[in-house]
Amino acid sequence: MFVINCPYCGERDQSEFSCGGEAHIVRPKQPTELSDDEWAEYLFMRKNIKGVQFERWNHAHGCRKWFNMVRDTSNDKIHAVYKMGEKPPVI
Amino acid sequence: MTKYRINKTRFVDQTKTVSFTFDGKKYHGFEGDTLASALLSNGIHLVGRSFKYHRPRGIMSCGSEEPNAICQINDNTDLTEPNVRATEIELYEGLKASSQNCWPSLNFDIGGINNLISPFIPAGFYYKTFMWPKSFWKKIYEPLIRLSAGLGKSPTQPDPDIYDHKHEHCDVLVIGGGISGIVSAKIAAKNNLKTILIEDKNILGGSTIYQNNKNFIIDNQKSNEWLMNEISELEKLDNLIIKTRTSLAAFHSYNYLLAKENISDHLPLDKKNGSIRQRLWKIRADKVIVAAGAIERPLIFNNNDRPGIILANSVKKYLDFYGVSTGLNNIIFTNNDSAYETAVSLFEKGISVKIVDIRKKSSSNIVKNAEDLGIKIYWNSTVVNTFGYKKIKSIEIMNLSEDGSNVTGNKHKIQCDCLSISGGWTPMVHMHTQSGGKLDFREIDQVFVPTEKSENHINVGSCNGDFELEEIVKNTNNKVKKFLNINEGSFDKISVVCSKESEKKNIWLLPNTISESKTKSFIDFQNDSTAKDIKLALREGFKSIEHVKRYTTTGMATDQGKLSNMHALGIIADTAGVKMGTLGTTTFRPPFTPLTFGAIVGRSVGKFFDIVRKTSIHEWHVQNNAKFENVGQWKRPWYYPINNENLHEAVQRESKAARDSAGILDASTLGKIDIQGSDASEFLNRVYTNAWSKLGIGKCRYGLMLNEDGMVYDDGVTTRLGENHYLMTTTTGGAANVLSKLEDYLQTEWPELDVYLTSVTDHYSTASICGPNSKKILKKLFPNKDFSDEAFPHMSYQDAIIDKIECRIMRISFTGELSYEINVESKYGKSLWENCIAAGEEYKITPYGTETMHLLRAEKGFIIVGQDTDGTMTPIDLQMDWIVSKKKYDFIGKRSLYRSDTMREDRKQLVGLLTDDPNEILEEGAQIVSELDKKPVEMIGHVTSSYFSPNLNKSIALAVVKGGKKMNGQKLIVPMENKNINVTVSDFIFLDKENKRINA
């Protein structure tokens, strides 16, 4: 059970948050121009890394804000937390 | 005093007698006893039968590692509790305990016959034997296995006890109240850190508290005296919380720990009443110091499981802590020095004692002490057999060969009534590994010790592999200082004198003269697995420790192998010829000791199990005999039976009334989201499949929402309240998820949109009135309002006032009838509803529930998301092409509608089904086939909704069928258990396809 440092609220228990999967997958601006394969890449393909992973999290039972988090899935160490739209840190 | 209560100690109050029963017979013990020490003081060793062979078993230890003495408490009551360790239950007046696993009785056990046929029950016996013939499973094998499986009896009634949860935060949590835990807690608390010290026993002190041997001196006092003073000092510290009777259950990441406190288990029956039984502490600690101690290892030799064979340090604790002798003629069998402390204690109490040591010599102070007292020591020897059925009577010993791999010389028989065994010590690394820590193997004394890496927790004392008293105190002091950044410790100048072990020797499986297949050398005492089971598993090709463990069930009993795992590993390593450190260990999973379900759920039972949501009209439904169904957390009226009607009869009456005159439904539970902002119309364009920009103010529109994969996600009517203001409704169950999804898109994909979302589901109550007379009822309720089709057309909304209360009236329909939904602030819901009922009385307005609502919409062919769809249906599959805008450039899920897979013609598509026999009602979920002859029979679809329609006087059903769009009129079959039902594919709109009734 981690402690997550919400960029809007500060440190809170993990039970207040929900994970939204891999971060930095941008919805294509012109979906109709994409081939089936390109659209499938956006729609279905997700990494499942053992190690450092960039993830989306939502403070669902708090401020309800979405933000990004860098977490090592092998030991749950959280390397960074940053707001949506901010540049991902180099880890 | 009984024959075996030979010593007075400060821990057991021999002036306070406590009576209890064991297997129905009454006994006495004293305040301070455990059930185990009280039984031993009465000379009782035999407390249970083993799981597989039903061999007599006795108390073997004095703590949570106990494999044998597991009891049933409060037998023959509904509140009985199985699998309680006698070594951990504190004795209380009126305690009723009994042995488990014995039928018909402890002393005469029929399952014991397994012991005689045991050559036939090797590892994997169950897997091998119960494989075939297949037909034997249901009638023979399963009942047989069920009869003999499991330990103890479950209670038959709900648990009446109160359990509690509590959160706690601290700077330092110290796990374990032995000497290293006490040293750690004092250093932390004295340095102004909020410290919690937890200890699973009822008093602090660990094994040092009864260490009265003169070879262990701290600051010129015997170590137990010194520790006693330290404990009283500790109790004076303000920022230290000491929690006894509290055991650590789990150590999760980020120093989140669960600990279970026993609050009233030790109290007499009449004082337990009304008190909380157990509390689960959820602790978030800045720093954790693990001082969990070590567990003594048994030795593995032939017939090492008889009652009266007890771990050596436990024998010492029974003697020096409880004042109980486990026998009057004791033999100690050891591979290390620590058992000599037991020998000296026994000798000093006048008990006969001899020592068998596998080592060739030892020159430590404590061994010298024993020799000086004249205690007979058999060096370089091992026990090869034991005798005595219900209690040990004698042993046979032999000399070991030079390398210890064999025995030599003659057998020598020695009489005894207790055999104290010690195979060394195993550090309790459970906590460390649970938190993610790794282990190193230390060759010299064959132990796994923690690899220290974490910044947030350390291990001190014997759980860290420090076994000598001097090491324990000094290393703990230094380590804790460093860990907590403290310059001066409380124990910097301490002097410790102790006996130190120099000769070490370990043999995991002791040699014997007879062949291995004829020996019973138990490793896991609770699950009855032996050394030969492990070797058999290796011969049969199992290599991984995790596989051997499961195949032989070693370490899988309620004690989780606290005594057995190391020996299993050792024997595997020896047999396979590999180094133990390379094998790894099995996973140490929480909880450390079993937790009650009560402690896990805490107060979340009964009405607190889950939130119940009720509409403001709920009371009226209850008073009017509604039957309720759960929709998400909501209680919704399901139907309103009159005069003992059943569901079918009530629904037939309700749905007929709704079409013939008027019906009223509590629609308050529908999800409602208030949408505002200058980009609200654009936002709706992007989230719904249809176009929203041209919807006039005051108009309503049905919308279908997809997932990005093109599958239908939710639906509902949205009303435009103003230029930049909409009210969206969602399905009852989908409300929270829809809001989350919309927020997600707004925050992450379209942050440029000026849109604000507010959940208003609970803010409004909704009465939905439908039927040909609904307009007349509305006119009565709102006499000043023009309800003509011109002034108030279908799919529009108007504000109105009733009894000074503001309402929104939406003219929308989910039944196909002329229909109005009146929304008011929730607090006025019930009064609005009662007004509607009163106004509708002359038209026999009929309240209807969700079942009738489902029937009415099915007659009209309206889908219910989640019933007729399952996350694999596109709007095209549902034949709802009309709602998918071709003009809009994009909306959520649009691109997916043009994927090759979603465009397949043979996808399951929504159709109507009519049974050839109009009275036959299909079962929802039933499979649909087109041919029965071709094997295997292909399932081409399933029934999603099915009802008997009183308005059409026939059975109707909705279904999804492969390629169903083109199958109108085709005959299909719904095969059921006893018959095949013939059906015909039809249009899924069964009633009023021309939409005449909406403007009736």
Ligand SMILES: [Zn+2]
């Ligand atoms: Zn937050």
